[in-house]
Structure formats: structure tokens, C-alpha cells
Amino acid sequence: MLRSEVRTATIGINEIYPTIQGEGLLAGTPSLFIRIQGCNLRCPWCDQPSALSFKEEKKSLEELLNIISSYPHRHVVITGGEPFTEENLHLLVKELLKMGKSVQIETNGTLWQEGLEEVANLIHITCSPKAVASWYIRSEIRKYAKELKFVVDEELELKDLLRFEDFLKRSCVVLQPEGNKERFVKKALELQDRLLSLGYEVRVIPQLHKFLGLK
Numbered sequence: 001m002l003r004s005e006v007r008t009a010t011i012g013i014n015e016i017y018p019t020i021q022g023e024g025l026l027a028g029t030p031s032l033f034i035r036i037q038g039c040n041l042r043c044p045w046c047d048q049p050s051a052l053s054f055k056e057e058k059k060s061l062e063e064l065l066n067i068i069s070s071y072p073h074r075h076v077v078i079t080g081g082e083p084f085t086e087e088n089l090h091l092l093v094k095e096l097l098k099m100g101k102s103v104q105i106e107t108n109g110t111l112w113q114e115g116l117e118e119v120a121n122l123i124h125i126t127c128s129p130k131a132v133a134s135w136y137i138r139s140e141i142r143k144y145a146k147e148l149k150f151v152v153d154e155e156l157e158l159k160d161l162l163r164f165e166d167f168l169k170r171s172c173v174v175l176q177p178e179g180n181k182e183r184f185v186k187k188a189l190e191l192q193d194r195l196l197s198l199g200y201e202v203r204v205i206p207q208l209h210k211f212l213g214l215k
């Protein structure tokens with residue numbers, strides 16, 4: 001039986017679909033993607049323009065959980081848009097954990113939500129800092145994120161990466177060439193070499209789902 005708080009909650013969803021996780025440290029994992037509606041930033045190369053605006057129409061959390069349980073996937077990726085713009089994100093995460101799901105949140109790192117601290121160590125938070133936010137990330141994200149993923153484009157420079165020494169020391173930084181373009185693959189490999197010479201090991205991981213022709 002769902003608690004009344006959960007029974008009455010709604011979630012702004014852009015889309016739900018099964019695929020594999022194509023990015024970052026968990027690449028290759030069969031995953032159910034829950035794309036939250038709305039984002040607080042506007043990155044120039046954003047590949048999810050349909051998820052950027054906030055729409056009035058929402059799904060009840062109960063209905064969403066029923067949809068999720070109709071899929072066999074253990075791993076659920078909550079992405080966007082920006083998941084932290086959804087005020088009931090913490091309720092969704094807690095219900096998914098109760099269902100025995102492994103939960104990943106992909107965030108730009110600029111927002112946080114009360115109520116997530118108690119489960120933050122049980123989930124995989126992937127933070128992708130953004131140039132449009134001057135690479136700012138919240139202290140809670142810095143504390144709980146298990147992975148920092150940087151899109152390598154014209155703008156990203158070594159000095160931007162060096163702001164995140166705590167993550168570099170833990171070897172949990174991923175460089176993702178924008179759009180899998182050749183010039184950004186080359187740049188990512190150069191950045192990897194430069195970081196290696198400074199004593200930091202980072203991974204270069206292109207978008208695997210695109211190679212496989214998946215969404």
C-alpha cells in the first residue's frame with residue numbers, strides 16, 4: 001500500500017523508454033530511461049530540446065511506478081531535462097529503491113533537493129558540469145556524485161577539469177566527445193594524456209548507444 005504522500009504525488013515526465021545506458025561509467029547496462037520534463041539551463045549543443053520546457057501535464061507517481069514495474073529492467077536512469085527540477089524526485093527515487101531497482105540520476109549538478117541525503121549513497125549520481133553554469137556544482141553533488149562526465153567540445157579546457165581535483169584523484173572522471181565527432185575524440189584523447197602526465201587517470205568514453213544505433 002502506497003503512503004498518501006506518494007499516492008497523491010505527480011511527476012513531470014517527457015518520455016519513458018528502454019535502451020542501454022550509452023554514456024559514462026555504467027555504459028552498456030540495460031536501462032529504463034525516465035526523462036523528466038524541464039531544465040534550468042540551456043546548453044548550445046543540448047540533444048534533448050523536447051525535454052527543456054516545463055509542461056503542465058504530469059503523470060501520477062503511482063501510474064509511473066506501474067509503468068516501470070511492467071519492464072524487466074533492474075537499472076533505472078532518471079535524466080532530463082534536469083531531474084532536480086522535479087519537486088517529487090526524492091519520492092520517485094525512494095519508491096524505486098523499495099522496488100529493488102538500481103537508480104542512476106543524471107544531473108547538471110546545479111540543483112539539489114531535501115530528502116535525498118538519506119538515500120544519496122544508495123544511488124549512482126552522474127554529474128555533468130556545464131560551461132553555461134560556469135562549471136558550478138552544488139556541495140551536495142560534490143559530496144555524493146559517483147561520477148563526473150564532461151562533454152568535450154570547443155569550450156572545455158584543461159583548467160576547467162582541474163577545478164575538480166577531488167574527482168580526478170578518485171579516478172571517476174569521464175570525457176565524452178560531443179556527438180562522437182572526430183575532432184572532439186582527438187581533443188578528449190589529448191586532454192586524457194595531459195591529465196595522465198599530471199598523475200590523473202580519466203576515461204574517454206564516446207556515446208555507445210549511438211554506435212549501436214539505439215536511442
Ligand code: SF4
Binds near residue numbers: 039041046130
Ligand atoms: S543541462 Fe542537459 S538537458 Fe539542460 S540544456 Fe544542458 S544538456 Fe540540455
